Amino acid sequence: MARADRLLRLLHAMRVLPAPVTAARLAEETGVSLRSIYRDIDSLRTAGAGIEGERGYGYRLVEDVALPPQTFDRIEIEALVLGLGEVRHMGDPALAEAAASVLAKVAATLPDRREQHLLHAVSQVRRFGTRYPATVDMAAIRSGCWREEAVTIRYADKDGATSVRTILPLSIVYLDDKMTVLAWCCLREAFRMFRADRIAGAEPAGTSFRPRRVTLLRSYLAELRRRG
CATH class of the missing domain: 1.10.12 (Lyase 2-enoyl-coa Hydratase; Chain  A, domain 2)
Structure with a gap:
């Protein structure tokens, strides 16, 4: 691992893990030796990162040189x-x-x-279950949107009949009670809305549709507005 990547990974671990975090825990999280952790903490301090703590006690990141100060009210x-x-x-x-x-x-x-x-924010979210249960890991669909690459899905309609579709994923939309994928369906040659809870599997199809995603999504949204 390149040294710069290692230092960024260490900073991220110190942001996320509860403080004070021991060098042993940082070594476990970042996959390097204790000696490397001590050396990297010294390097980050030299670069301007505010890191409190010492060996045998633990460390706390109090000022992060990698991120600019924020001024949220x-x-x-x-x-x-x-x-x-x-x-x-x-x-x-x-x-x-x-x-x-x-x-x-x-x-x-x-x-x-x-x-x-x-x-200690006043506003909190507490739910007794996931809001949008899905039957598929959305990573392949999300990646397809980002990369503008077709995705093959196994999809069940409202009657439970399953079909295999190749789609051009355009957007993931979170409605009041369900998560949906807006896409161009290559089988139907039309825009379609696929419910995430009816998708049983998704994988890259190996076909690029770049740079058409934004144009296709704009056209689909215009079509939805016309439908009223």
Whole structure:
């Protein structure tokens, strides 16, 4: 692993793990030796990162040189905590992990008083289950949108009949009670909305449709508006 990548990985671990975090825990998280952790912490301190603590006690990142200071006011902090809390309960493990990572990064850039506001925010999300249960890992579909690559899915209609479709994924939409994928269906040669809870499998089809995603999505949204 390149040294710069290793240092960034160490910074991320210190943002996310509960402080004070021991060198042994950091070594486990980043996959390097204890000796490397001690050396890398010294390097980060030399570069300007505010890291409190010492060997045998643990470390706490108090000022993150990799991120600029943030100037959120208190209501903005409440909105961040509430919004990211909702994402963590959507039912998509990748998004839940990303939401936790974003919150940790934001906390690392806040002044002490604002950080306390974030850690003890009034607004919270509590759900007794995932909001959008799905039968498939959305990673392949999300990647297809990002990369503008076709995806092959196994899809069950409302009667339970299953078919294999190749789609051009355009967007993932979170409605009140379900998650849907807006796409161009290559089988039907038309725009279609696929419910995520009816997708049993998804994998890359190996075909690019770049750079058409934005244009196709704009056309689909215009069609939905015309339908009223």
